[in-house]
Each structure stands twice: as C-alpha cells, then as structure tokens.
Amino acid sequence: MSGQSLLVPGTLSPTRTVPASIPRPEYVGKEGPTRYDGPEVQDAETIERMRIAGRIAARAMEEAAKLIAPGVTTDELDRVAHEYMCDHGAYPSTLGYRGFPKSLCSSVNEVICHGIPDTTVLKDGDIVNLDVTAYIGGVHGDNNATYLCGEVDEESRLLVERTRESLNRAIKAVKPGRRINIIGRVIESYAKRFGYGVVRDFTGHGINTSFHSGLIVPHYDSPHHTTEIKPGMTFTIEPMLTLGTHEYDMWEDGWTVVTKDRKRTAQFEHTLVVTETGAEILTLP
Numbered sequence: 001m002s003g004q005s006l007l008v009p010g011t012l013s014p015t016r017t018v019p020a021s022i023p024r025p026e027y028v029g030k031e032g033p034t035r036y037d038g039p040e041v042q043d044a045e046t047i048e049r050m051r052i053a054g055r056i057a058a059r060a061m062e063e064a065a066k067l068i069a070p071g072v073t074t075d076e077l078d079r080v081a082h083e084y085m086c087d088h089g090a091y092p093s094t095l096g097y098r099g100f101p102k103s104l105c106s107s108v109n110e111v112i113c114h115g116i117p118d119t120t121v122l123k124d125g126d127i128v129n130l131d132v133t134a135y136i137g138g139v140h141g142d143n144n145a146t147y148l149c150g151e152v153d154e155e156s157r158l159l160v161e162r163t164r165e166s167l168n169r170a171i172k173a174v175k176p177g178r179r180i181n182i183i184g185r186v187i188e189s190y191a192k193r194f195g196y197g198v199v200r201d202f203t204g205h206g207i208n209t210s211f212h213s214g215l216i217v218p219h220y221d222s223p224h225h226t227t228e229i230k231p232g233m234t235f236t237i238e239p240m241l242t243l244g245t246h247e248y249d250m251w252e253d254g255w256t257v258v259t260k261d262r263k264r265t266a267q268f269e270h271t272l273v274v275t276e277t278g279a280e281i282l283t284l285p
C-alpha cells in the first residue's frame with residue numbers, strides 16, 4: 001500500500017447558509033432528532049418523494065466527486081454538494097444533525113466514516129469517500145461512494161472495487177420474507193475472501209421522514225438482527241470494509257472514525273425500497 005502520511009484534522013470554514021425558503025428537518029437547531037415511532041413500511045406517495053430526495057443526493061455527490069483531484073480541499077467538495085442541494089430546493093441532511101457542521105461527510109484513507117470537510121488537501125494516491133444526504137418533501141435520500149484521487153495503488157484500488165461489489169451483492173440478496181441479517185451475511189462472506197475487516201459498529205439504517213428510523217442493518221452476519229424484510233420498507237445498506245482490523249478510534253471532534261491500525265477503508269451506500277421481488281435503488285442520479 002502507498003506510504004501516505006496519516007490524516008490530521010484541518011481547519012473548518014464558517015458554517016454554510018441555507019436559503020430560508022428551504023424547509024429544514026425537525027432536528028436542526030436541536031441536540032438531536034425526535035425519536036421516530038412511525039412504520040418502516042412506507043406508502044407509495046412517501047416512496048415517490050424519497051425517489052426525488054435520493055436523486056438529488058446522488059447528483060450532488062456526483063457534482064462534488066467531479067472535483068476530486070490532488071490539491072483540492074475536502075471543504076471545496078462540501079461547498080459544491082451544498083450549493084447543488086440548495087439550488088434544487090433540498091436541505092443537506094447532515095448540516096446540523098446532532099451538531100455536525102457540514103453538508104457532507106468526507107472520509108479519506110483510514111477514515112471509516114463521518115469525516116468533517118475542512119482545509120485538508122487531497123493528495124495523489126488518496127481514496128476519499130463522500131457521503132451525501134438530501135432532505136426535500138419531508139423525506140431523506142442517503143448515499144455514499146469512495147473515489148480514487150490521482151494514481152492509487154493496486155491494494156487500495158481493489159479495496160474500493162470490492163467494497164462496491166459487496167454492496168451490489170447485498171442489494172441482490174434483499175427479498176421479501178428474508179431476515180435483515182441476510183445482508184450482512186452476504187457482505188461478510190464476500191469480504192472474508194480477501195481478508196478484509198467488516199466494520200460492525202456503524203451500520204445501515206431505516207430512512208424515510210426520519211434520517212435514522214431506528215431499524216438497524218448490520219453489515220456482518222448477526223444472529224440478533226432478524227427483522228423480516230417486507231415490501232415498502234426503506235433503508236440503507238452501506239458496507240465499510242478495511243484492509244486490516246474492523247476496530248476503530250474516534251477523533252476528539254466526536255465524529256471522525258478511523259481504523260485502529262490506521263489501514264485504509266472504503267464504503268459504498270444506497271437508499272433502497274423493498275419491492276415485491278427484490279429492491280429498487282432510490283439513490284440513482
């Protein structure tokens with residue numbers, strides 16, 4: 001693997017503003033969201049609104065990803081995604097969620113998830129995950145992907161490629177009547193072929209009018225998560241695979257999660273709705 005130096009915190013830019021005309025999620029300005037007590041199965045009208053939110057989130061992520069190159073800051077990626085969502089009438093769901101200060105998560109190299117965009121400058125050979133969620137029409141659409149910056153070493157490139165494939169395989173495993181832990185079983189089985197770690201403490205989740213509904217979608221084979229998959233359920237799958245251990249450390253910012261051995265990690269995510277025969281991806285551009 002490339003001998004890149006480890007990431008260190010950068011400096012945050014001022015909080016970006018959102019036009020007053022754009023509706024905010026209920027948690028903005030609060031310590032945390034109100035507990036969701038609604039159904040995991042959504043009606044057709046809610047799902048259609050989630051298609052709109054998912055499409056905007058996917059396109060915002062694509063626009064930000066176009067800028068990924070050596071010399072670009074993660075804060076600049078945040079600016080592009082923020083402006084795209086606002087220009088399309090959507091609120092960046094992460095902005096103000098439990099105090100998170102930015103409009104996307106940017107997780108570079110050894111950062112598993114929840115990296116905060118700042119003055120960090122991307123370098124040749126980095127891998128960077130962008131996690132973008134849009135709120136519009138009273139619902140959320142959540143997706144992420146890991147991108148290559150410049151010339152990336154083969155070990156890291158394969159990690160990214162295989163993490164994407166683990167998500168694809170997990171989506172194909174979603175069928176009504178199965179238990180939710182089939183998702184983690186498929187991901188972990190695939191990851192073990194290559195000796196990858198599978199992050200356990202950060203999971204997929206139910207999503208709808210709530211950013212995180214309470215439904216947990218583990219990415220490892222968990223005997224404890226046996227919720228039956230039903231048509232109309234909406235949730236994310238977002239496997240995080242590592243070149244080493246699945247164990248992690250947390251930075252002092254309370255958000256940035258890094259692998260304990262500081263080896264690289266990749267992640268991919270889609271928001272899905274369960275159909276009568278499988279799953280439909282709601283976060284396609």
